[in-house]
Amino acid sequence: MSEAAPESEPAPSLATTGLTKAFGGVTALDSATVTFHHGKVNALIGPNGSGKTTFFNCVTGMIRPDAGRTAYRGRDLTGRPPHRIARAGIGRSFQLCRVFPRMTVLDNLLAAVRPHGLAGQLARSGRREETERARDWLTRMGIEHLERAEAGRLSWGQQKLLELAGVLMSEPELILLDEPAGGVNPALVDRIGDLVRELNAEGRTFLIVEHNMDMVMSLSDHVVVFDRGRPIAQGPPQVIQSDERVLGAYLGI
Amino acid sequence: MRRGSDTRLIHLGALLAAAAIALSFPSMAPSPYEITVGIAILNYAVLSTSWNFVGGFTGYISLGHGAFAGLGAYGTGLLVARAGLPPFAALFTAAALVALIAVPVGYAALRVRGASFVIVSIALVLILLLVFQSWASFTGGSRGLVVPRPFPGMLRAEHHRTFYFLFLALLAVTLSAWWVIDRSRFGMGLKAIREDEDKAQSLGIPTYSYKLVVFVVSAAFTALAGGLYALWFGDLDPVFQFSVLGGAYMVLMALLGGVRHLYGPLLGAVAVGYALEYAKVEYGDTPLHLVVAGLLLGVVVMFMPDGVIPAATALIGRFRRSGETSIREVTAAELRERREQPNRTEVKDGERSGT
């Protein structure tokens, strides 16, 4: 592995050991052991079918790995159901952007509010404080004018921004984004990149799966490269760019 | 917001008018027979509104809710007839017991999504039908179970009037509960499940507990409707109490009226309930009403998948909104404007690092 020698080891964020998942005969994750850095923008890259989305699904509890463990900041999360993992501070987006299509844009965010106790559950949704918080996120994404629109009628790019706003509304520390730039126009790619940078500066950790190499190289502090379900290289973007195995396996040059 | 307060006034007016009609109906009815039709319709309305706690909020279509109505009815009847409990103590005890039974049932049934859930829910009804038919020494079997009248000295007409108001009160409570959940954060979580269950879970919503809680609430209200029916009707037969058809009617009524709307199931119950009673009087108990119900369900599902209320609202909205542009057009224009002024929002143009 081409590890850049770090002066001081960064604190671990999400970490897996021996994570394995097979679908029938296809090994999507092959004993993947990998650690991401807390407080940083981490990137996970690799060719199509190398197991990136499966990795997300396993660590967020959406599918059960065949073997291996997941920990977040030293706390074991293996086998927890998705909502518990979300409550541990890990939010995620989906590769094929998922919003609640028949809810309004504002309700999409209100649905991500986490009530406490019976009184909190039965309290009216959309109280002033949470509505204001939701509007702040919508404003930040630049879609505040759409708050009453049905989410399913938004354009693809707007839905991507809405999905990110919803994830942020649930107040995660670590945000997993599965191809945030997938299928969006170049202006919006820049915009999403800027948002990630800002949100990271405010203290959120990111793990981004992305095919857009300009975005990955300009945005990330730490890059992990997957090939056939396991990491083949990791390090700072400059090092990864010149790694032979990466060029061979992934960039296909 | 002007439009909002207008709508609220219209809603309030309609609600008061409907309440006034419902309350004065027994005194306007020409004979006790009309009151019994009113009771039948109110019973359907409570049942389909109860069903709609699950169907409307979570989108899980249960065809097995007849089981909870039947258990509520038999539970109440047996507690009165065999255990000697006072009628209304029996009613609430039975509903509580059904809620308890609904926990393991929901636990098993809600694990499976989509079509399997429907099948599991039907299976429950059929199993209970067999049990209550064959365990005749306790349940009365096919000979029926006679439930003693709760108000022994009361004349028939007065008995019907009294139960009309009891059913009306139960409907009011059921609708209020649905309304409270609808506007709550819990309700928002349930609706998120209806839209996309995985996504809801990834946002931290404990989807399984949410579904289970609302399933139990739904079962309890369904049982109350069944139990009140037992006290009113006074004679129970497993074939009618545990019928898949009964569950199907609840679904039909809710879908017809609109499952996303508080009054949808009520409206569907009035329409279908009236049609059913009318068919019974005009044509007797023929399978014809089944055909009609089936056709009606087909029409609704094909042409008004959201029910009559949303279809009508959309129609009215189309007339009202003639001048405004659609959401999509506004969006596209806004987006173009936004692209021309990249610094309009707080998003800074951060410096690129690396290459």
Ligand SMILES: Nc1ncnc2c1ncn2[C@@H]1O[C@H](COP(=O)(O)OP(=O)(O)O)[C@@H](O)[C@H]1O
């Ligand atoms: N739900 C699934 N069922 C069956 N096979 C799957 C499923 N999800 C992923 N796979 C397979 O696992 C492999 C890894 O897929 P994926 O994790 O989506 O890769 P990536 O996101 O890196 O493109 C692929 O061969 C894919 O076909």
Ligand SMILES: [Mg+2]
């Ligand atoms: Mg993928």
